[in-house]
Structures are given as structure tokens and as C-alpha cells.
Amino acid sequence: MPSLREEESSAKYSYTEVSTFQISERSTRNMAPEPVKSGRIFLAAVAANLAAFVVGTTLGWTSPIGPKLKSEDTSDSPLSRPITADEDAWISSLIAIGALVAPFAAGPLADRIGRKWVLLSSSLFFVLAFGLNMVASEVWILYLSRLVQGFGVGFVMTVQPMYVGEISTDNVRGATGSLMQLFIVAGILYVYAIGPYVSYQALQWCCIVVPVVFDAVFYMMPESPYFFAGKGRKSEALRSLQFLRGQSAEGVHDEMAEIQASVEEAMASKGTIMDLFKNAGNRRALFICSGLICFQQLSGINVVLFNSQSIFESANTGLDPAVATIIIGCVQVASSGLTPLVADRLGRKVMLLTSSSVMSLGLAALGYFFYMQLVKNDISSVSWMPVPALIVYNIVYCTGFGPLPWAVLGEMFPANIKSAASSLVASTCWTLGFLVTYLYPSLDALGSYYAFWLFAGCMVVAFFFVLFIVMETKGLSLQEIQDRLNGKRN
Numbered sequence: 001m002p003s004l005r006e007e008e009s010s011a012k013y014s015y016t017e018v019s020t021f022q023i024s025e026r027s028t029r030n031m032a033p034e035p036v037k038s039g040r041i042f043l044a045a046v047a048a049n050l051a052a053f054v055v056g057t058t059l060g061w062t063s064p065i066g067p068k069l070k071s072e073d074t075s076d077s078p079l080s081r082p083i084t085a086d087e088d089a090w091i092s093s094l095i096a097i098g099a100l101v102a103p104f105a106a107g108p109l110a111d112r113i114g115r116k117w118v119l120l121s122s123s124l125f126f127v128l129a130f131g132l133n134m135v136a137s138e139v140w141i142l143y144l145s146r147l148v149q150g151f152g153v154g155f156v157m158t159v160q161p162m163y164v165g166e167i168s169t170d171n172v173r174g175a176t177g178s179l180m181q182l183f184i185v186a187g188i189l190y191v192y193a194i195g196p197y198v199s200y201q202a203l204q205w206c207c208i209v210v211p212v213v214f215d216a217v218f219y220m221m222p223e224s225p226y227f228f229a230g231k232g233r234k235s236e237a238l239r240s241l242q243f244l245r246g247q248s249a250e251g252v253h254d255e256m257a258e259i260q261a262s263v264e265e266a267m268a269s270k271g272t273i274m275d276l277f278k279n280a281g282n283r284r285a286l287f288i289c290s291g292l293i294c295f296q297q298l299s300g301i302n303v304v305l306f307n308s309q310s311i312f313e314s315a316n317t318g319l320d321p322a323v324a325t326i327i328i329g330c331v332q333v334a335s336s337g338l339t340p341l342v343a344d345r346l347g348r349k350v351m352l353l354t355s356s357s358v359m360s361l362g363l364a365a366l367g368y369f370f371y372m373q374l375v376k377n378d379i380s381s382v383s384w385m386p387v388p389a390l391i392v393y394n395i396v397y398c399t400g401f402g403p404l405p406w407a408v409l410g411e412m413f414p415a416n417i418k419s420a421a422s423s424l425v426a427s428t429c430w431t432l433g434f435l436v437t438y439l440y441p442s443l444d445a446l447g448s449y450y451a452f453w454l455f456a457g458c459m460v461v462a463f464f465f466v467l468f469i470v471m472e473t474k475g476l477s478l479q480e481i482q483d484r485l486n487g488k489r490n
Contacts, residue, residue, distance in 0.1 A: 037246025038172055044221045044244060045164050045176040049183040050214035051119050051156045054126050056187020057207045058149045059302070062092050063325060064195025064203065067313075069142075076200050078136045087139050089441045094143055096302075096434030098150020100427040103158040107423035111230075115163035116223045118155055123211035125152030130208040134201060150430070152211075157406070158426045162418055165410025166226040167244050170477045174348065175340035177407025181398055182336035189329030196322035225256070226415055229263040262479055263415050273420045281485035282421075285412035288470055289425045292352070292405035295462035297432035299359055299401055300455035303440045304390065312386065324387055331391050336398040347474035348404050352466045355400020360459035362393035367452035374447050401462070411473050411481055 068076050069083045069091070083091070110118045125148050132145035160180060168176045187210070195203050222244060228237035237259070241252045276282045312321035342351070369385040372378055413421040443451040473481050 034247045034251035036169060038169070040244050040246045041168055041172060041176060044167050045179055047214075047218045047221045048119060048160055048163050049179045050210075050217055051122055051160055052180045052183035053187040053190070054123070054211045054214055055153050055156050056184040056189075057191050057210055058095060058126065058129070058153060058187075059184065060188035060191040060329070061149075061195075061203075061207070064191060064322070065200065066092075068200055078133070078142075078200060079139065080137075083139060085441055089438050091139075091142055091146055092302075093434050093438035094146040095150040095153060096430040096437060098147045098152075099154040099157065100150075100430035100434065102151040102154025103423035103426040106155040106158040106426075107419035110159045110162060110227075110422075111419045114223050114227050115159050115166070116218070116221065118159045119163065120215055120218060122152045122155035122159075123215050125149065125155065126211040127208055130204045133204045154426060154430065157429070158419075158422045161406045161410035162422055163224050165407075165478075166224040167222075169245075170475065173411065174407060174474060177410050178336075178339040178403040180406050181339065181403030182333065185329065185332035185336050185398055185402075189326070189333050192325050192329040196325075225259055226263055229256075229260050230415060234260065258479075268416075272417075273424065275417050276421055276424065280487070281482060282413065282417060284471075284485050286421060286424070289405065289409045289412055289421070290428050291465050291469065292401070292408060293425055293429040294432055295356070295458060295465065296401045296405050297429060297436055298455065298458035298462070299397060300363065300436065300440075300451065301397060301402070302433050302437045303451065303455075304393070319387065327387070328390055328394055332394045332398050335395040336403065339399045339403050342399075347472050348408060349466060349470055349472045351400045352404055352470065353463060355396045355404075356459045356462040356466060358396040359393055359401065360456045360463070362389045362396070363452045363456035363459065365389040366393070367449040367456060370448035370452065374449065408470075408473060411476075411478060412485070414482055 066088060069079065070088060071077065072082055074080060074082070106118055109121075129145045129149040129152065132141055132148065136142050136145065161177065164176050164179070165173060190210075191203065191207065194206050198206070222240040223236070225237040225240040225244070228234070228240055238249060238252065238256055241256055241259070242249060245252050245255070276286050312319065312324040339351075365385055366389045369379065369382050369389070372382050409422060409425055440451055443454070471481075471484060476484070
């Protein structure tokens, strides 16, 4: 009976050959393979996605806080005066500026110190930002806080899809990749439900505890085996994979060989951001991922998230805006919970097509309501419309264009350029996010219906983009995805 050290040594030298995979002795015998314990994968993915929950608290923060900052009664505001419309726009949008800059630091750091440690370090930004909110006596301090929050968001949104994509098996990658949206909207609901009913200072304390809990939980999870393999730390990669699969060293032998071969082949020529454009497969992957992310932002989701309570106030539906916003948050969480269950059954493409088509109808209906309110001055026949329109919009967003662009991003690129690609795509996301959020008040001043009809038109274009450009990745391994992107088919 060989010792554990002998087994590790044997495994170490059996998967260094990169031209062919070394198949374990188990594979040549008529023995059933050890089952993968998918619960371990989901445990690590859920722990990583607590960072996405923190992101949700920052995205939803302006919805309950905005009315407090704009109120003439400053008793529950850190400021001595109400904020102006322009200051409100900057507070909402500055988070995107931080988020579009941060990926260019987060991506290289993920390759240098690991996906796990970059995710853990994101909490420093969130704790600092909520601390600044507590002591904010001037508007510029809130500006700084939102910028710092953006750095944290950029770290999470760049590295979390990389980590989750690399720890997952092919048959659950769609489900684990979809968890990000579930946790983001859960974080949004957290502040939606608490914010209107507690003081400004109390909400900051409720938010600051979340990144602390994330660090405590995620610290116990393993680093990505792909990262360890890329650094030549093969015994650590093996132990990480054993934990994630719940198998023995022999049980993970073949997958470890495939990971090592894939990583060494990709790392043979260290990729740069220019390699995204030199290789046809990388260009296609970048076009698909950037396109999906652009349409995600052009759906107007940040406008809805940042201004939900204000939208319901202006709609004057008779329903308490705080209650209506909480309803929307509950809908987001419930619908996001469906995505991991069906993403690997229906496929990414079907869900994206459904999402874009139904979102366009919901946005068009919302635009029609505001048109009747502002132009016709008669909402008697459509007063019921805003709540169901936003509910439908959020359901299909949370099952399609919310989670799936990030899940696809975690699948599309080889290891040698994954961090550069994630940085570029995440920055594209937040550049558009900033523009949409900052320009919305100007469009809203002209008439809210202009903004919502514009978003609806963008989702019509998104439908045809998915139909003709996006490649289905359901059930494909990371190597098979690369083969198809480069025009190779078995």
C-alpha cells in the first residue's frame, strides 16, 4: 500500500507531459470512477459569491439613501443641506468610475497572488467606503466613498467569474456561474428591506458587517487549482482539486492531468492584452463577451437599481414606494434562484434570447406609462402598469442578461489571457454603466419615456446579437469551447 507522499509524488510526475494526457491506471481497469461531490463545488462557489452579496449592497445603497439625502428635512442625513440633482447623479454614477479602473489592477493581481486573495482583499475597499459614509459631512466625502466602493466592485466582478469558472466541472459551470446574480440581488434586497426603516447611520453598520462575514467564510475555501498549476505548485493544485471534487488523489488524477496540460499549453506563451486581438478565437470571444456586457448595461438595469424608490415615487401608483421597491427586490432574488437550476438544462442562448425579448416589452410598457403620465396627463387606464412591468423586467433580467454574461466570461478565454480579458470586459461594463447612470437624469428631465424606450430598443438589438453571434457553451469543456471559437470541431 503506497504512502500518501508516494501517491502525490507519482501524481506529480505523471501529469507533467503536455503533448498527451496521462490516463490513470483506474481508467484502464473496469472500475467505476469515484463520484464527484458537487456539493463541495457549490460550497466554494457560494462562499466566493458572498463577495457578490457585498456588491449588491453597494448597488442598492442609493435607492433608500437617495430620498434621505434629497429631503429638505436633514435630520436623517449626514449633510446639512439637500443634495442637488447633479450631485445625485454623481453619487449614483461614481461607483462605475472606480469599477472600470479597478479591473486593470485586479486582473494582474489575480495572476500574481491568486484569485482567492484578490477576492479577500476587495473587502478592504468596502469597509473603508462604508466607514467614510459614517463620517461624511460634505458631499465630496460621499463621492470618495462611492469611488472606493467602485474599486471593490471592480475587484469582485473581474476575479469572481474567473475563480468560479475554474473550480467548477463542465456539467455545473452554468449553475455556479449564475450564482453571482442571485447574490447581487440578495444584497440589493438586503438594503432595500432595511434602508427605509432604519437611520442613515444604522444602515452603514448593517452594510459594513457583510464584507467581514465574507472574509471569515471565504478564507477557509481553496485557491483555484488552475492558479496553482500555472505557478508550478502541483501538489497544492492536487490538494485543491481533491477538496473541490471530494475525491482521492487517484480519483482526480485524470482531471489534474488535463488541467496541467491545458495550463502549460496556454502559459507557454504568456498572453498580453494584444493577444486578445491577434488570435481569431480570442477576438470572437472578446466580441461575444463585450457585446453581452454592453447590452446588459444598455438594458438600463443600473437606472432601475439605483433609482427604484424614486421611480415609484414619480409614477405615483398609490403603492408605498419603499414597499414596491422591496417587492421588486424579492422578485429579483426569487427569479435569480431559478437560473442555477435551469442554466445547464436550457442553455445560455435560449435564456438570453428570452431575456432580451421580454425585457424589451417590459421597458416599452414602462415608457408608455410615463408617456401617458407626462404627455397625455392621463394614467387612469394604465395606473396598474409600472409594478408588473418592472416585475416582469426584473424576472427575465435576473434569469438571463444579469447572470449569464458573467458566466460566459468565465468560460470563453484560455488561461494565459483570462485575466487581461476579464479586466477589459469588466471595464467596458462599468464605462457604459457610468454613462447610462450619469446621463439618465438628463433624459429623465426631457421625459422618462425617452430613456425607457431607448433601453427597449437596445434590447431588441440584443436579441439579434444573441441569435446570430453568441455561441452556445452548454455542456462543453473549457478546451472544447476554445476549439469551437477557433473553428475546430470534433
